Amino acid sequence: MWVVKNRNWIVGIIGALMLVTLVLTFSWKPNLSIEFTGGTVITGEYASSSPSVTAIQESLESLELGTVRLQPLGEKGLVMRSRDLSQDEHAKVVALLSDGTNEFKETSLSTVGPSVGKELRQKAVLSVLLVLILIILFVAYAFRSVSNVVSSWKYGIVVVITLVHDIFVPTGVFVILSHYLIGYEIDTLFVTALLAILGYSVADTIVVFDRIRENLKNSPEIKPPGTEGLISESFADLVGRSLRETYVRSTNTSLTTVLASLAIFFFGGEATKHFALMLAVGITAGTYSSILLASPLLVLISGKSPKLKFEAQNKP
């Protein structure tokens, strides 16, 4: 299989792309939603078209709210983000937002205290780490039966590297979108999408690895040395064969889920549009990574092929 043969190239390119994502994320710093930072978001509509952002900024200056981010929403709508406001301040803001006869009607309001934001931020990081650790443990356990060829821990580690890639890609896309478009914020739904991608994408990789597990069990490789009729197949070849046998189903399972997430993106509610996009991108990344990244990586970190070991033992 060409994927396994060109493993160094492929892993190198994917690694470079991940590095770019990392650099972009840290240099462009996408906005965090108030769920993570604490603050107040007021959404509302003007009776007629909304006044200019600078005019609203000026009228709010007297309240000394610090940085206030204003974002028009359509012709009449407005979203205002600021530090968390007290009930008093909130009432004053809403009064000031109304521009004479052009009344501002608040449709939604959300206030999060700084302590809650900090807590959720730590919880988000912790849950991503927890999912990764539990998946390493689970995969290492599930593949223990073929541990004599390649340590089952290595399967776990490869799965997790692949998963990290799978959440890097949608994060990168999100960072780029948030850099050029307004309205993209890292919120709890974003973290939910990442976790859902982690939990789902692992299935693809498991389909391929399951075949490797099965082929290893039926392979003459694990029979004791000196057994007659020993067909020599290196670990790399076995992985290539397993991949060839399973890449269609690994792709098809994801394709149906990508179709479903596209349905949410195009036809679903406004609130879950970004969420659906992240899922579609992440699951697509998960599909090609299980073919292009997981298997080559497994061969790379398997070290010396077990076949070579047999040859060494068979030689007098």
Add this chain to the structure above:
Amino acid sequence: MYMYICQVEGTRNLLYYGWVMKSRVYVVLILLAGMLLGYFTYSAQSAGSRWNFKLGLDLRGGTQLVYNADTSRLAGGDVDDAMSALRDVIERRVNLFGITEPTVQTETANIGVEGSQRRLIVELPGVSAIDEAVALIGQTPTLEFKTERLTEERDVILKKIEEIKKKQESGTDTSKDIETLKDPYYIDSQLTGRFLKTARVEFNSQTSEPYVSLEFNDEGANLFAKITRDNVGKNVAIYLDGQPISQPRVNEEITGGKAQISGGFTPQEAKLLAGRLNSGALPIPIALVASSKVGATLGEGAFERGTTAALYGYLAVIIFLIAWYRVPGLIAALSLAIYAVIVLALFKLLSVTLTAAGIAGFILSLGMAVDANVLIFERMKEEKKRGKQISVAIGEGFSRAWTSIRDSNISSLITAIILFWFGTSLVQGFALVWMIGIATSLFASLVITKMLMRAVYVGS
């Protein structure tokens, strides 16, 4: 020997055809059950039905308030009791809103805070006046009974007030003087709302004016008897939240521990006051840390759009399956429809709160639920290529695909559980839908698809 083998083959065939017949009966039963369940899900969706989908705050609009409870002054064992007492009090206060299905939940936060932080989450569907809600929930009504001050003392205080007024007029700072001022007419007694047993709204039989009747506990009754005994012929003032609301004259000692507040209330006001008095004081202090309000118009249409998206999602998935796998694809489409019906019925029966994320989770699960079918069909194809009979290939397809189906579902389940733990209520909706989806999809693909496959392929 040969005959014996034939006999065994014969019995196997018989058993086998018996099995096929049985599986066809099962298929008919499953399809019927699916249709019934589908009919239930569809027809139970009407105004006022108890089986309606329960929509989250983000979809139907409302207010959510999150409070930190201050448990620092309590011993470890008392915290749980205090929290459940707190929830009860808040629940009673929330019920005064007279809205349907308010929820009050307690929660413990361990991450990102020192030690552990107890929280109270209040959800008020349909309430948009957030400030009013905060006021009603956070405010402890203080009921106080006060007795008349001696006339000499009263005159001293009144004189002082006059002096301060004069000072104010001349422009001197009087804030310190005002602090030392006392109520000229009344002094505190020991009797407060703490001794209250119940408060009720009643109506005066002659004027049909509403009043609130109070009943004290034993200790309160004694205090009340003492106050009335000492103050016959004088006024007793009843203060609510620091404001005098009624100053009845005492005619004689009252021993039964019952009192009335009649302050020219409307029936509505009287009801609210009685409710507030009954709800009592908070056992521990709380502080508002997060609040959100969603206008009903924002959530409007999200449910309908979700339905449309689910329909298109379903169509996209089954068109792909049928195009790629033909007859098995058609079977998977049927099995997926039954899956959807079961999941939707479970949402109703378990009254799962559907949020925007939860609806997205359901649509996503339509794509995930067929994964096991895809794995099984691919395996079947493979076994058939190796020259196995279709009936054998079906069996092998199911049994050999099982390990990868099992492992991938377990990893999804691990993630869903962590997601539920991470979640705000929005995210928990998604996680819960995912978990229900995983369990149901295993049933749909391993039982229903298998039955359908047997019925269609075997014995034909």
